[in-house]
Amino acid sequence: MSGTLHTVFFSPTSSSKKIARAVAWPLSQALGKELCEHDLTFPQGRNKSLHCTSDDIFLFAFPVYAGRVPRLLNSFLAQLSGGGARAVVLAVYGNRHYDDALLEAVDTIQEHHCDVVSAGALVAEHSLTPKVGTGRPDNQDLKNAEEFAHHAAQAALSGHAGPVTVPGKRPYKDLPPAMDIRPKTSDACTQCLLCVSQCPMQIISEDNPAVVGQGCIRCCACVKACPEQAKFFDQEPVLKIIGMLEEKCRDRREPEFYTV
Template sequence: MSGILHAVFFSPTHGSKKLALAVAWPLAQALGKELCEHDLTYPPGRAKKLCCGPDDVLLLAFPVYAGRVPRLLDGFLSVLDGKGARAAVMAVYGNRHYDDALLEAVDALQKRNCDVVAAAAFIAEHSLASAIGTGRPDDRDMELAGEFARHTAQAILSGHAGPVAVPGNHPYKELPPAVDIRPKTSEACTQCMLCASQCPVQVISEDDPALVNQGCIRCCACVKACPEQAKFFDQEPVLKIIAMLEEKCRDRKEPEIFTV
């Protein structure tokens, strides 16, 4: 087969990228396609328009935010030109639930003239609560990522049309009201500026990392990137979410795979 496999991922804390590439490499090999990576984590990547060809395959991977596709991807998805390309989606969540995110992603790609024939929900360590999904994706997750690649290749080579059936509801889960919560910075900060470079919305000052502008999405990229553990959230709403997760979401969830 000719064409390109477009591996598209938004991955502030790297879990979605790791899983996307674990699927993309064997999938590209199985289909005989060139692999092209599209990183949507930072604004320049999200500003580019992706135009697929009819022989192309699109793999979209993203972290689940409040049971939905991250709103930061709305602009990119709204101008995507699928041209009938086959597609697969991966929703990566922090061991709570993916709610309507998988369905929303399938719907979004179908609207952009992609034929979505496979989908999966995978687990990564929760960005806010490291005790939830600790160490994931792990070896078993990566093994299942390879299995998802095989199932997706089979679905594409079979010639069956999508969309793949996935769990979820219409209308989608209502998003919570926007709140202005920004990370704090302790005196341990050495001003290495790694946090600013890792912020997907670029709201951390490049002159003073303790200065954070409005617009934080609480992805925790800065928290996890800081070598001194100087970035943190301790606001009451965040602490309540962490307490809920630690009480109710410790039992291991397993990946789910769906194909036509």
């Protein structure tokens, strides 16, 4: 076996991880690469740097936030040393649209000396409401991801240079102003601390999980993890977004794949 397939994902609610793994295994088998995972979900993972070589494959999966790559991944990506590795990029979005996120990721990774030869945009259940993208990625999504892995392998072996052409515009869409909106906690909380362990920002107090520090990214990992449904958002800006999503974004969108 020559080289490593570095599977890198940020996945607060596990959707990006699930999709990354669905692509990584058949891709590694097709290319004869050893698998190595890099989980960026928690700060200790994001604080590490990654150095690839020209024999490696760099597979990057991330959730789309406001049509862009999550800002908290910027420091990790800034330290990426691509070394001429071939790369595959997967944007995972909540059935609305991925806007400029896939293009931004391709551009960024290409700038760090990876040759991006394949990319995909896949759907997951929206973090804010289970009524949008319900139950996704589902079995068909994972089957599509596996099929894409074989096309990505062919692209990696083809010798064609990247970057792959993907939808999106430059300059990328403006990010909305940062808002200090934190999850609330009802009296149903039993202080099991699951929310503490699942928060990718590690800002929920172990002494009192109703206390949430500044820096929430509204990934809803704590909301989805709570067995008592005690964590929630009911602030007006969040409710407006949920209302828009549930009104306009419930029709099923299908994965989109791109190769050189």
